[in-house]
Amino acid sequence: MFQVRIHGRGGQGVVTGAEMLSIAAFLEGRHAQAFPSFGSERTGAPVVAFCRIADKEIRLREPVMQPDALIIQDATLLAQIDVFSGLETEGYVILNTHRSFEEMGLGELARRFRPERLVTIPATELALKHVGRNAPNVPMLGAFAAASGLISLESVASAIRQKFSGKVADGNIAAATEAYNAVKAAREVAHAQAV
Amino acid sequence: MLKQCEGSHAVAEAVALARPEVICAYPISPQTHIVEGLGEMVKAGEIQDCEYINVESEFAAMSVAIGSSATGARTYTATASQGLLFMVEAVYNASGLGLPIVMTVANRALGAPINIWNDHSDSMSQRDCGWIQLFAENNQEAADLHIQAFKIAEELSLPVMVCMDGFILTHAYERVDMPTQEQVDAFLPPYVPRQVLDPRDPVSIGAMVGPEAYTEVRYLAHAKQMQALELIPKVSREFKEIFGRDSGGLVRPYLLEDADTVVIALGSVLGTIKDTIDEMRADGISIGVLGINSFRPFPVSAIRRALSHAKRIVVLEKSFAVGIGGIVATDVRMAMDGLDQRIYTVVAGLGGRNITRASLHRVLRMAMHDQLEGLHFMDLEWNIVNRELDRERQTRRSGPIAENILRDLGQTKSNVG
């Protein structure tokens, strides 16, 4: 079972992000479960949502405490809460920023994990560019798909189409695609350097 | 058709497939997505020949349901928590009149202190209201149970409450196999009422009954619930024939056969318990689970049959009767009367507190070694409780308890776990 925890703020589509991830996994024939950290959070408050992906029925209902991947939609949360809590050493981190982990002051932490699994992506900029709104959830999914290889970009696009329609869907798909390609390209560069 | 969707959405679709004729509701978290979905479907014409009524209170919701059901319309409503309490008088009235209304209760804690998160206090408060109470383990079952509920309700002329865990199920996206309209039509015949307000054949419904017959009328309400003990498994079997899956029924055993220790629970927590038990079994521990699907009627003999071999029983419940302890546990004790077994009550998950495998492991291992007290509050913070008790001993005007406790806890903890 693969477990994802998504952190963000109310209004950033955190819950929708988890739901779309579950739909994408479902479309690939897998079992998936998405659920929010239920609360009465208003716009701007820290919000958490979870997604589990597995090859058999998912019965577990506890929150994701040892995530295999963290999607952090709002970097300002780093100062506020322990978003990395419980992250597996093999885990993935997708962080919404145009800076690097080093620049974010996370160098120390980053060395505890596998560097190629730590990804930063300027998701807010991509969302503003393609959707016109601070909705980083979708480009974050694109980046996650590229980094983890767990779901395909096509499935992400189909999930987007289930949640949105028309221009909004198109914009989101464009944002997800650009994020996906950016991560893929960065990894190829890193790979080339490593070789 | 397989679908990845929100629990509320699945339930709304299932209710729609049952061809309801009147839907009335008043919004309350976490029921809202269900009734919003249905309202939209009615407005969009996806549910035909159906009236959707936005009422001014839950009391009115159940009252409208009473009127429409008595007029022969298949009627649905949904609520939770304070909403269920607000409609109580009409809830009892609906069952007393024998009206086959189906209602979802998106289980949520009761105030004060106000709390929107999940536990079973709301529907448990209505355990004696005369409604049938079915509990869903996951969203597939939540959807299926609604379809079954109409059949059970209408066959017995009794209202049915389908209880599903608020947020944990209502707001969770998971895989659901949505039935087709043809399947549901084959399973669920049109509603033929036993009593109806019809000018062609006038009847008086709801008149006063004195001591000479009240006991008999009430006994018949009980007798109907006893009939439900036969009907619920039968409907579940019929459901399986058409839809091909197990849903509903009275109880659901898991790894029970040789289990020395058996956990009893209701609702979505069964999933987490099963995962925990798999892990314990892997460690060679003899343990199993019995899920209760039908809480009213309470399946006394089915439970007794399933548990007679167990050495100890741990009833894990998301509610409790203040001043005595377990609610489900009390009923289980009644079922196991005369057998030599330890029966533990574990109160867990109140007001949305997470029930984790880690805590379950700890508590169940304590039970296995008979080191658990008879009534155990899982993950209770004793130091917080004791601090407040101390404060009350020391100061007369100690202030509101809930505020004191939250102050003691310090800044509201960021809630990752």
Added chain:
Amino acid sequence: MGHQDIKFYQTGTFTVGNRLLPPEQRSVQADMERTNSLNSGHRACQGCGEALGARYAIDAAMRATGNRLVAVNATGCLEVFSTPYPETSWQIPWIHSLFGNAAAVATGVAAANKVKARKAGLALPETRVIAQGGDGGTTDIGFGCLSGMFERNDDVLYICYDNQAYMNTGVQRSSATPPAARTATTMPVGDEPGNEWGQGKNVPLIAMAHGIPYVATASVSDLRDLEYKVTKAMNMRGARYIHIFVPCPLGWGSASQDTIKLARLAKETGLFPVFEAEYGEVTNVSKIRQKQPVEAYLRLQRRFAHLFGKKPRLDVVARFQEMADQNIRKFGLLGSDRAAVGFPGSEHK
């Protein structure tokens, strides 16, 4: 049946002589074929205004709907005296659910009938519904459900039988109890004996403020007017409200044979204005024929006896007179005056 301006009165009784009218203009109650929806044999007190009002209203509604009528009853005297199982005075489909939910139950009946009609290919349901309750079930505990039904403009006629207290439970005060009146919970002791002098709660006016199609007040003292209003209401769709003044000999301490007289005096003093309103505007008032002093009305009732006892409270009687005169001005109850009440904001919707 159209509204008849009939000028001739039988001397002394004001009762319209049916015998003088052609058969088609006679009252529903005069009709040999009347349905007796609330049949004889029920357990109401002698001279019960509520029993009378309900029979008049429901028979008229039955005629207006071609006998396709369902009644929803709130808990109260009418419910209790008409039905202990297995006996029932009701010749129509009838349901009692609770004290405070008649309006909502009726909404449910209307909704179900609407769906049934649609399924049968009818534009409008044939079967109509009336909700009925006492003043307590209407102006107090059932007020929320009533307002909700109005606001949604559900196809329900709600009839309130106003006997000005909770009679069924032994004459306790309701929000429709008049000031100074003695009830079991407003005893005539202390400096201000009886019910306190408050603002009152005028549910007909509140109903009008919802802008619903039809609001009317009526009285058991004017059978033809009552029947006319019920008939008119049943020929309309949407939320409708009729508030019927029904004296209660038991609760008021009045003589059984004075029920009609008291009802008439309530109107002729101006204490109970009889009017009609459509979409929030008063459209018709029943004029006072011969203005009577409030004392004539108050003196017939033991619930006001303390006003005329050893220490007469003429000051309180004067306040009643003021109240009556204010109603007369406000509703234009005398001569050619016009009503000065209405909610002009609520145009026809």
